[in-house]
Amino acid sequence: MAxxxxxxxxxxxxxxxxxxxxxxxxxxxxxxxxxLHEPRKAEMTKWLEHRSSSVRPRRVxxxxxxxxxxxxxDGLVDLADKKIVEWNWVRGKQPIITLEELQLVEHVVRxxxxxxxxCEISGIPREEMHxxxxxxxxxxFDERFGSNVRLQQALxxxxxxxxxxxxxxxxxxxxxxxxxxxxxxHIDVPRTRRPLRREPPINYHSDAINAQGGFRTNLKPLEISxxxxxxxxxxxxxxxxxxxxxxxxxxxxxxxxxxxxxxxxKGNRRSIFNRLSLxxxxxxxxxxxxPHQRKHAFxxxxxxxxxxxxxxxxxxxxxxxxxxxxxELPSRDGSVRHVxxxxxxxxxxxxxxxxxxxFRDDSVIVTRARKLIIQQIFTAANYEYAIxxxxxxxxxxxxxxxxxxILNTYSIADGEDSHGWGTEVAPGVxxxxxxxxxxxxxxxxxxxxxxxxxxxxxxxxxxxxxxxNNKYGNAFYAKKTKLCTTGQAKTDYNHATSRTWDLCNxxxxxxxxxxxxSYKLVSREVPGLLPKPGSLVWKRAAFARHxxxxxxxxxxxxxxxxxxxxxxxxxxxxxxxxxxxGNGSESIENEDIVLWHTFGLTHFPAPEDFPIMPAEPMTxxxxxxNFFQNxxxxxxxxxxxxTASQVAGKGSVSRL
Numbered sequence: 001m002a003x004x005x006x007x008x009x010x011x012x013x014x015x016x017x018x019x020x021x022x023x024x025x026x027x028x029x030x031x032x033x034x035x036l037h038e039p040r041k042a043e044m045t046k047w048l049e050h051r052s053s054s055v056r057p058r059r060v061x062x063x064x065x066x067x068x069x070x071x072x073x074d075g076l077v078d079l080a081d082k083k084i085v086e087w088n089w090v091r092g093k094q095p096i097i098t099l100e101e102l103q104l105v106e107h108v109v110r111x112x113x114x115x116x117x118x119c120e121i122s123g124i125p126r127e128e129m130h131x132x133x134x135x136x137x138x139x140x141f142d143e144r145f146g147s148n149v150r151l152q153q154a155l156x157x158x159x160x161x162x163x164x165x166x167x168x169x170x171x172x173x174x175x176x177x178x179x180x181x182x183x184x185x186h187i188d189v190p191r192t193r194r195p196l197r198r199e200p201p202i203n204y205h206s207d208a209i210n211a212q213g214g215f216r217t218n219l220k221p222l223e224i225s226x227x228x229x230x231x232x233x234x235x236x237x238x239x240x241x242x243x244x245x246x247x248x249x250x251x252x253x254x255x256x257x258x259x260x261x262x263x264x265x266k267g268n269r270r271s272i273f274n275r276l277s278l279x280x281x282x283x284x285x286x287x288x289x290x291p292h293q294r295k296h297a298f299x300x301x302x303x304x305x306x307x308x309x310x311x312x313x314x315x316x317x318x319x320x321x322x323x324x325x326x327x328e329l330p331s332r333d334g335s336v337r338h339v340x341x342x343x344x345x346x347x348x349x350x351x352x353x354x355x356x357x358x359f360r361d362d363s364v365i366v367t368r369a370r371k372l373i374i375q376q377i378f379t380a381a382n383y384e385y386a387i388x389x390x391x392x393x394x395x396x397x398x399x400x401x402x403x404x405x406i407l408n409t410y411s412i413a414d415g416e417d418s419h420g421w422g423t424e425v426a427p428g429v430x431x432x433x434x435x436x437x438x439x440x441x442x443x444x445x446x447x448x449x450x451x452x453x454x455x456x457x458x459x460x461x462x463x464x465x466x467x468x469n470n471k472y473g474n475a476f477y478a479k480k481t482k483l484c485t486t487g488q489a490k491t492d493y494n495h496a497t498s499r500t501w502d503l504c505n506x507x508x509x510x511x512x513x514x515x516x517x518s519y520k521l522v523s524r525e526v527p528g529l530l531p532k533p534g535s536l537v538w539k540r541a542a543f544a545r546h547x548x549x550x551x552x553x554x555x556x557x558x559x560x561x562x563x564x565x566x567x568x569x570x571x572x573x574x575x576x577x578x579x580x581x582g583n584g585s586e587s588i589e590n591e592d593i594v595l596w597h598t599f600g601l602t603h604f605p606a607p608e609d610f611p612i613m614p615a616e617p618m619t620x621x622x623x624x625x626n627f628f629q630n631x632x633x634x635x636x637x638x639x640x641x642x643t644a645s646q647v648a649g650k651g652s653v654s655r656l
Contacts, residue, residue, distance in 0.1 A: 006039050006047060006057040007249050007259050008237055012328045012336040018061035018077045019334040025084060026065060026073060032095040033064035034330035035251050037076055040555050041274070041592075045449075048260060060085070064095045070150055070180045072564070092147045093564040096253065096304055097138055100332040101152070105136035105177050109154050112184040118173045123196040124158060133157045133166045135381040135408075138302045138566040139176065140294040141536060144186075147567040150179040153188075153294060155408070163208075164201045165611045167382060168429055170411045171196060174291050188291045194411040197428035204612045224320035230347055232372060234323060239345070241372045242393050243632070245269070248374060250327050250342060253559075254279055255305035255376050256389060261445075263395055265628060272519060273622075275443035276397070278305065278387065280561050281600075282541040284531050285408070286433035287421040295408070295432070296537045299380040301565030305387070308378040311340050317377055317386075318344040344375050353393060353633055361647045367638040369393055382406040386615070394633040395624040399440060404615040407431040407605050423605045431605035435530060437544045439560050440620060442595040443553065446627070447505040447517045449592040453489060453550050454504060455481040456520070457497035487584020489550035493526035501548055501597075502625065506590060510626040521595070522621040523547070527602045539570025542578035544598045551580045553592040560596055 004011075010018070015034045022029070038044075039057035047054045061077040072095055075087040109115050110129050119132055134154035145151055156171035172194040176186040201208070209215055232241035237248045243264040249257035254277040261273040278300065285295040299305070306329060314322055327342035353369030374389040384405035390398040412418060412430035422432040444451040457479045465473030480502070483489040493499055500523075504516040529544040531537040538545065543560035551557065560577035562568060577596060601618055608614070624632070 004059065005236055005238065005247060006044060006059075007036070007247050007257075009250050010034065010036050010059075010061060010328065012338065014059065014061065014079055015328060015330050015336050016334075017079055017082065018063055019330070021077045021082055021084060022063055022065065022075065023334070025087075026067065029065035029067045029073065030098075030332045031063070031065055031330050031334050032098055032332065033062060033252060035062045035253070036060075036249075037062040041553065066095065066150070070148070074563075090564070094138075094147060094150050094566040095564050096307070097136075097152070097302055097566060098332045099307055101179055102136045102303075104179075104182060105152055105154055106134050108177060108182060108184060109134050109156070109175055112175070114187055115175050115184060118175075118187060118189065119171070121193065121195075122158075122171050122173070123198075124171075128158075131159050132171075133159055134175075136177065137295070137297060137381070140296055141540065141567055141569045142176075142291075142294060143569075145176070147569065151185075151567065152177045152179065153291070154184075158196055160198065160201065163203065163205055165203055165406065167406050167409045168199070168202055168426060168611060169196060170409045170429065172411045190289075192413075194413045194416075194428075197411070197414070199427045202426055202611045226321040226347070230321050230323065231370075232323075232345065232347070234345070237325065241347075241391065242370075244372070244391050248325060248343065248345075250306060250325065250376075252304045252306035252329055253300055255309060255378060255387060256343060256374060258374070258389060261397075263632075265632065270447055270627075271445045273397075273443060274445040274449075275441070276389070276399075277441055278399075278438055279441040279559060279596075280439040280543060280565075282435075282437050282537065282544055282561075283383075284435050284437075284529070284537040284541075286435075286530065287410070289421075292410070292432065293536060295434075296531075296540070297380065298541070298561055298565045299385075301559060301561045303380060305376070305378045305385075306342075308380055309339060309342050310377045310379060310384075311342065312344045312375070312377065313341070318346055318373075318375060320346045320348070322346045342376060345373070346375075347372055350392070353636060354631070358644060361644050363642050363644040363647050365638050365641045367633075367636050369633075369636070371398075379405065382408050393636055394631065395628060397622040399620045399622075400617055401438065401619075402615040402617045403436060403601075404613050406612055407609055408434070423607075425605055425607045425610040429610065431610065433602075433604050435527060435600060435602045437527070437529065437541070437598055437600040439543045440597045440599065441558070441560075442503070442521070442597065442622070444503045444519075444593055444595060446503055446519055447508050449553075450505065450507060450590045451593050452504050452506050452516075452589050452591075453483045453548075453593065453595060454502045455483060455491050455548075456500045456502055457481075457494065459497055482589065483550055484587060484589045485584055486549070486551055486581045486586045486588055489548060489588060490546045490581065490584070491548045492528065493523065493547045495524075501595070503593075503595060511629075513626050515626040517627050518625045519627065520621075520623045520625045521548075521597060522623055523597060523599050525601055525618045526599045529598075530602065536570065540568055542570070542576055543596060547598055549577055549581060549596040550588045551577070551594050551596070552586060552588055553594050554580075557594070 037060040059079040139151040157166035158169040159166040174188040246261040257277045324341040325343040327339040350369040350371040355366040357364040372391040386402040461475035463470035501521040504518040508517040562575035
């Protein structure tokens with residue numbers, strides 16, 4: 001077997017080997033997951049410290065299958081020994097939904113007699129059934145059906161012509177699809193019917209724009225040139241750029257995974273994070289009418305950012321001098337699906353890094369910044385999510401997510417009141433209020449594994465105006481609260497105090513500030529989970545109840561909503577962040593810890609979002625604080641540097 005970095009994704013050959021090993025024991029199964037089972041942290045740390053002398057961690061595949069009758073099997077396959085080393089059959093759980101499962105639903109919907117009947121009631125004759133489409137979603141959870149039967153709900157649409165936007169023509173009923181039977185077992189129909197409204201199409205493709213007067217003609221070419229190539233180097237999937245070094249992984253569920261993140265600080269490589277990734281998200285919709293309460297997609301746990309990832313195109317999704325990484329993913333039949341250009345890596349100009357002009361003499365220094373971007377884009381039915389991990393020259397790591405694509409829509413009758421749960425963005429098109437809440441997993445390793453988290457609030461002095469310590473009333477400071485236990489760490493964002501969180505190594509103090517070596521989590525787009533406590537979404541999405549949770553590191557605690565997310569009821573915290581936090585008493589002070597951060601946005605749709613949304617960005621920063629001796633980017637060459645003595649003596653001027 002070829003030599004791999006232990007964190008490299010499974011190759012096509014390894015996926016096929018794992019499938020063959022499982023099939024030798026378990027026949028007639030469908031493969032929902034064949035993924036790298038990451039090495040245990042202790043083993044991985046030992047190898048990273050002594051690569052040449054340490055034993056390389058074994059390659060193990062994490063496998064999940066569905067057997068006849070809907071049985072779900074979870075197992076581990078040792079790829080060197082070619083044998084199953086662990087296997088369990090689980091009940092009452094439904095694994096992630098594959099693309100092949102989603103694609104089956106539309107064909108069944110078009111040929112089902114009861115669906116055809118509902119289409120006729122909506123005003124669609126049988127001869128137009130080929131114009132009927134659906135977005136298959138997991139059913140979320142519906143108490144009528146439980147979790148033992150694998151179900152999807154079909155969100156129904158009509159498309160008058162092949163190039164029209166289907167989301168302009170939503171239908172008012174919702175079939176329920178049984179994946180094991182491959183048939184429709186129920187249809188949810190509203191009390192008040194909303195017939196299909198055949199309004200003129202509002203399209204965004206080229207022919208439609210040309211018919212409306214054409215595209216803008218005043219855009220001049222914008223070229224990006226790097227004649228000597230990029231400033232980063234790739235060795236396999238390990239990258240080095242501007243003192244940064246880390247490994248770029250990828251899997252079916254999280255998509256991009258960044259590991260072993262360190263910074264070369266004047267010849268000393270310092271550890272910062274062991275692992276960074278998006279591990280879950282939930283998109284709750286705000287219409288309380290049945291069956292809309294089921295619309296709260298866990299896009300990572302139910303469908304997978306890796307499974308839904310795009311093949312990126314130069315000049316479209318990314319521009320400039322690009323390096324790409326492909327992805328190998330399992331198909332349900334055990335074959336391998338190759339995704340070309342699943343990840344793009346490139347540099348961009350980032351404006352001014354720092355500048356100062358002395359008003360006395362016009363001496364000046366100005367240095368421009370650049371940034372390194374690691375990007376993937378995945379499509380979750382109607383929405384696109386562009387995930388960008390951005391590394392800066394000053395030691396900052398930025399996660400930026402751009403939301404675009406198309407609103408999820410529902411039909412609304414002429415003159416009907418939306419009751420505030422949505423907006424009629426076009427005639428007959430009701431776009432419901434919703435949230436996008438993402439969970440970022442930060443496996444902290446700030447100058448070593450023993451870290452502590454502090455909540456930091458900007459507050460006014462406790463001393464009153466006129467007092468000896470605050471005579472003029474202007475004093476304020478950073479109030480730091482140590483989060484000592486998992487219970488204390490359940491904290492929320494406070495805009496009034498510009499709340500942040502510091503991940504600190506209290507064992508290492510800065511020589512000047514005498515404060516601990518830290519990275520600060522700066523996140524301003526942190527809406528609270530709007531569905532109320534006790535609601536279905538609140539029970540299922542325990543990770544979204546607070547902006548921050550902190551737990552002690554454990555190897556297999558990766559998925560905050562559980563390993564198997566589809567059709568969970570949330571009635572127990574048997575698998576997920578709620579269980580890991582427990583009764584809140586476990587110490588997380590000066591320990592190997594993981595911080596879980598939920599952030600996102602609340603979207604009240606508007607006509608400007610339709611028929612296709614302009615990209616809406618949100619960002620999270622991880623910034624060094626008391627980590628470096630001083631500004632670590634001062635050695636970036638300036639574009640202009642004139643000192644006071646050069647101005648006085650009309651000496652040489654540095655322009656780089």
